[in-house]
Amino acid sequence: MTRTYWAAVTAVVLALLFAAGAVTVAVGNGNDDASGTPRTPAVDSADAGFARDMSVHHQQAVEMSFIVRDRTKDEEVRRLAYDIANTQANQRGMMLGWLDLWELPKVSSDEPMAWMASGESGRSAHGTHKARDGSLMPGMATSAELAKLGRVDGKQAEILYLQLMTDHHKGGVTMAQGCADRCEVGTERLLAQGMVDAQQSEIGLMADLLKARGAAPRP
Numbered sequence: 001m002t003r004t005y006w007a008a009v010t011a012v013v014l015a016l017l018f019a020a021g022a023v024t025v026a027v028g029n030g031n032d033d034a035s036g037t038p039r040t041p042a043v044d045s046a047d048a049g050f051a052r053d054m055s056v057h058h059q060q061a062v063e064m065s066f067i068v069r070d071r072t073k074d075e076e077v078r079r080l081a082y083d084i085a086n087t088q089a090n091q092r093g094m095m096l097g098w099l100d101l102w103e104l105p106k107v108s109s110d111e112p113m114a115w116m117a118s119g120e121s122g123r124s125a126h127g128t129h130k131a132r133d134g135s136l137m138p139g140m141a142t143s144a145e146l147a148k149l150g151r152v153d154g155k156q157a158e159i160l161y162l163q164l165m166t167d168h169h170k171g172g173v174t175m176a177q178g179c180a181d182r183c184e185v186g187t188e189r190l191l192a193q194g195m196v197d198a199q200q201s202e203i204g205l206m207a208d209l210l211k212a213r214g215a216a217p218r219p
Contacts, residue, residue, distance in 0.1 A: 040102045046182035048104050049115025050192065051095040054175055055106070057137055058088040061168055064141065064161060067149050071157035076209060084165065084202070091195070098188070112136045116178045139171020159215045162206045166217045169199040169206075
């Protein structure tokens, strides 16, 4: 992979982290109403639902990335895994922090992605995914797939990780786009759109890494 490509990906990630960190306090205060009074998102809002669900989604990406770093010595895959783990762990911390600032629970009795149930893209994302074996939301790996990733080594581990993470990113893009379309807190919408842009870029990178290993994303 060229240094130019990695530099571009790194620039996107750093810009996203800087922007998200800069607006954490503003997001914590929520939007202002017509009188200028700060308004906290409701417990069943898209803002709160996205923060809760994407935190869970991100945690699995971090877990998979740490697994593969122990299963291969390939520097390209290890660098990608480090970038994903670092970025998504930071974003997860920010989203959980917002929930604390909003004094909202980090877990809900609602089904995952219930906040996306309205609208065309919500029906598509929420209506077709069936939670199973640890895969709570679109793109998430099953418990069996995680166990397999922990058993294979070298090229096999690289290919499986890249395939699983490609699926994971595709699901994450759907969820982040849902927030970009539905969330009311402007800075949270910006963070979500940044996730869309960064993860789409990484999907392209992973397709190239898979091709170099004689493999392809899963259908």
